[in-house]
Amino acid sequence: MGSGGEAVTLATHHLLQVMFEALTEGMRREIRGKEEAILPAEPSRELRSMLRHLLEMLPVSKVSGAGRDSAINLLVKQVPRKSQRNPDNSLTLWVIDQGLKKILEVAGTVAELSNGPPLTDNTHMSCSVLLSKLYDDLKSDGERENFNRLCEEYVQHHFGCSGLESKLRSIQAVSVLLQGPSDVGNRTLEMSGIMDTIISLCASQDLTHQQVAVEALIHAAGKAKRATFITANGVALLKDLYKKSENDRIRVRALVGLCKLGSAGGTDFSMKQFAEGSTLKLAKQCRKWLCNESLPQNSRRWAIEGLAYLTFDADVKEELAEDSHALSAMFQLAKSEDKTVLFAVGSTLVNCTNSYDVDKPDPQMVELAKYAKQHVPEEHPKDAPAFIQQRLAKLLEAGVVSALVCMVKQESPALTEACRECISRVFLALVDRQEDRGMVVAQGGGKALIPLATEGTDLGKIKAAQALAKITITSNPEIAFPGERIYEVVRPLSSLLALDCTLLQNFEALMALTNLAGISERLRQKIMKEKAVPKVEGYMFEEHELVRAAATECMCNLVLSTEVQKLFVAPGNDRLKLLVLYSGEDDERLRKAAAGTLAMLTSEQPELCARIPATTSHWLEILQALLLSDNLELQHRGAVVALNLMKAERGLAETLMESEVLEILSVLAKGGATEQSAVAKAAGQCLDAAVRYGIIKSNHGEGGGETLACRA
Known part of the structure; x- marks a missing residue:
């Protein structure tokens, strides 16, 4: 080797x-032959x-x-x-x-x-x-x-x-x-003499000595305490190296040192280390060196290091997003064999897309801090959502997705967990707008997100899984993840059904799993194998109405599987009761999902029909409300449930025909508009079943009209 x-x-x-x-x-x-x-x-x-x-x-x-x-x-x-x-x-x-x-x-x-x-x-x-x-x-x-x-x-x-x-x-x-x-x-x-030696070697006449010392100074400026010390003792030295050195290797490293010190305030608009406009000048020089192809790659990568620090400033982000040549040069370096550039590119893109985590303080605490004359961080005006969306559009146009895909493919220790997290954050920002997701998938983003969702930091895996969920919700999963790859998406999505994830992440995961569960039995088996069904059931009790409805919709597709149906058939559980009660809720989306699940279950497992009257004393009122709904989808679900009850047992059929359901079905069976044909057909089948049982009889009136009368 x-x-x-x-x-x-x-x-x-x-x-x-x-x-x-x-x-x-x-x-x-x-492994074949392992016995031998x-x-x-x-x-x-x-x-x-x-x-x-x-x-x-x-x-x-x-x-x-x-x-x-x-x-x-x-x-x-x-x-x-x-x-x-x-x-x-x-x-x-x-x-x-x-x-x-x-x-x-x-x-x-x-x-x-x-x-x-x-x-x-x-x-x-x-x-x-x-x-x-x-x-x-x-x-x-x-x-x-x-x-x-x-x-x-x-x-x-x-x-x-x-x-x-x-x-x-x-x-x-x-x-x-x-x-x-x-x-x-x-x-x-902090050992005695080391920091002083680094400062003194920066002034050495030997280029190698200068380079080692300046690089050490750059890495040392990572902590705010150290940055303050270097600002006081080394800024003048770095400025001299940047302005007076005749060697570009030294100049670009000195520039990065200045960039790092200039960004010590982070995204806080009010904490500026240098005079107004200085960071923009530094960023301009970084972009100039980045685009200078005559410089060696290991020098050009230091220009990206500088931008990684300076892009905390929103003005710098805006100028970089406008500079298509600089973006192209950065993406080309990201695709090159130089692995040391990966984290710098990832950090720069995280800053440009504002995909870092921001803790918004309590407004009351902010007012209290102002009253106590404590420092309160300020957001830059150009970090507003409208500016962020414009920057995302420019990055997509410049080819950011293909660069990120190449970065993910790198098999190198330089692709650290922190670097993976940066890439996951950027992908999540890029798929935030529904209209951009197709472009991300077309350029290989869907494929690249799968390894990001399975390896790396816990936070990075969650971000990548959420990006996968957004894509699966709005795109055809069979096209976005062709072949066997679609089965690899299930585990990351299931991981989002956790208590430490946000409700938005839970909601998007449930919607994505709903789409997958409706595709094939094999995918439903994969979802069950990942033990997602109990989690989906748990979210059916969630207080937030959107999450509760999404979980019920997911269950509606999952009950297409016989194994899930058996959960409802098993004695001693209230799963069926929950569906009946949800079918009578005010939330229309929840009613549709619950009534659809009920219709599917009573069709596939007729023995459940006899249990419905025992779930709640209001079951008949709930069924009548479905049949009388203005929403045709709810009407159809109600008619199918009624039909399944009629077919299951004569006693249930008699109960329905002795109530107002007979009159409602009679009206629905007459139909009318074309879109009501499915409801009219199901209602007519209910009445035909009642006639066959002998519960009602058909009377032909004058003019060929037909009326129904209950024999009881």
Whole structure:
């Protein structure tokens, strides 16, 4: 894997990946010939042996850059726990004990210096992801303290050496830590002398020294406390580097440092770090460098980093959305082999679409804060919904969907969970308007959302699932998700039927599942397999009328399945009673859904008809109200229920014919307008059934007219 040939490296990476999966999963999966397979007695020992080889090859100078990246990628995929429910993180603890310093050796390597192993543009980002994954997999304060101690020892060791190259190595390692486990990075940054050295190296005449120091300064400015310190001590230095340096690599990095400091107030319109118009000038320069194809990609990506910070300002968002050349250049970089740009592009798009979470404070608390002369965040006028919709339209026109689809396809540690969440947020914003959903689906957005809804942060998965729900509601699911892909949509939608999701998310998931449940029995079986039916039943009791109606509509399609019908047939439950009562509610949408479900159940399961009179003493009044409704759909549902009751038992038929239902059906059977033909047909069949029972008889009056009389 460490050979120079990229094809050999990639093939070996895939082979090792399969070997790791076989050792970690054992032979639990159904694999042909597994009975004859020779299995190691202790898979964990074999696994650790393979991991030891990967760790040992990381700092070796003979290993190619691509091979080193592959080793890091395998460690990212195989070492941390797949689920926090698994209590065993011993593999992570073992890797930290055996190999953390080797990982830091790679993280601290400065590519421009000759004494380090060869790196690619993605190596440092991959190290950041690996370190972050390992740190997040720790369970206790003691384990985290040990991780901090090992990192501090490494940084202190190199920083304490007399040579300048060792100090650069420690600063580079701190930069990687700041991009990964930032809490650890901030602790190492606070060690004596490191921040001062970074500031002083920014003024160095050596380009490599300047570059390492400026990058560290950029990553250090992430915290408001640190940004304040750098604003006081380093802004003048960054401005000098930006204006006076003759090297574009240094200038663009200094620009990003200024951008990051200028955005320290976030979206708060009243918290501006620089003078009016300064952020717009910085953003203009970022866009200029972004569009400059003569610059190397690793320099142009820093321009996107700058925009990721500056686009907190709504004026910058507006100018970027208007600049089609800058958008095109950004999307081309997102599709390139440079994986380090992914998060910056994702963050920029989240800011432009305003798809970040905003907590709107209680108006009374705002007034109280103003009275107490406390700072209250202000929203920029150009962050109003009308401006956001215009920006979304311009992004769609510029090809944002195809860029996002390419980003999702990247198999790289740089596509972190945070990056996935950014992409999910942007997709959700793009499908907010119904008229834009077709374009998103046509360019591959539906397919890209499925992996986003199954992997990543909990919030990111919810956002992606909600976007899938919006698409499924308004588009034909068989076209939006062709073939087997339609079955993959069910699980994300079912995940939205949770108490920690909003009512809007619950409502949209129910509507989407309603559409899927009406397509085929196989899809209904898939919905049942995901245990969504009990959740749907639970939402039928929800206080919010739209959610309650949507859940009942979903149940109306689900009862097409025999297995769901059996739930209503089973003795000792009030499911049927709920449907009868809902058929008499004021909410017309709920009445339609409940009456439709009742009509379906009484058609498929005739034994339920005898139970209806026992559900409530008002059942006959509810049925009469359906038959007398002005809404033809409710009339038809009522007529079908009445017909099913008539067919089920003679006693039920007699009860109906002895009430006002006879007169109502007689009127409905005469029909009239063409649209009433279905109601008239069902009503006529009810009367025919009564005649066959001998409950009523047909009298032919004068002029050929026909009247009905009850024999009782």
